[in-house]
Amino acid sequence: MFRGILKHMPTTKYPNVVIFDHPLIQHKLTYLRDASTSHRPFRALLYQIAGLMVYEATRSVPVVEVDVQTPMERTKGRRLAGKVTVVPVLRAGLGMAEGVLEMMPEARVGHLGIFRDEQTLKPIAYLKRLPKDLNAGPVLLVDPMLATGGSAAAAITMLHEAGATDLRMICLVAAPEGIAAVTAAAPGMTIYTAAIDERLNEKGYILPGLGDAGDRLYGTG
Ligand code: PRP
Ligand code: URA
16 A cells, blocks of 8 residues: 555645656655665666656756757757756765766766764765866756755755755655755755655654665665
């Protein structure tokens, strides 16, 4: 049963959230949720699902018209206008960044290392490596889990401070609390997710969720 998983949120409730209800994405998400899926298939599935999600998340990125010489004649084509930057939040975001790069191999990669303090659930940032000209194109922030939203809000602040102007977030499972925190941090930003789950438990884990994404991805649980 889809306990508490809202597949089609009314846009009036979360106007800044796009939920992927595509069967392929939901099929893969269900395997990712499954506690019996070990780190090897988990890694492959996260990679695949990120590649599918980026297709929609980049629908509105700017393009420029260019001339192209085919073997037959000269014609017009379109290329991405800016420099796209993918920014995974370590650790689990790395598993999504790889899938995004499969679709957009020319994208640059910035890294943000952030983890939650287990007691306070507050984000602790320990790494920041970003391109200098983040405003040169769309920035795709990727992290599978949006729980309290503390990590994402911290990442957004760091990206804004670093100059990002066109920022989008791709996650996998979002809690309502996380959406609220991110919306407050970046009111106009679109969040792309495969599911909005029911709630957080007392330890800040998403229910039903999929557990600790970093541990499941790297087999460290
Ligand atoms: C996970 C996840 C997010 C964060 C979400 O990372 O990948 O970054 O939790 O929780 P929040 O919305 O409440 O901030 P974690 O802190 O477990 O770090 P790790 O993957 O490096 O272990
Ligand atoms: N981080 C995770 O990896 N999973 C959750 O459910 C919440 C935060």
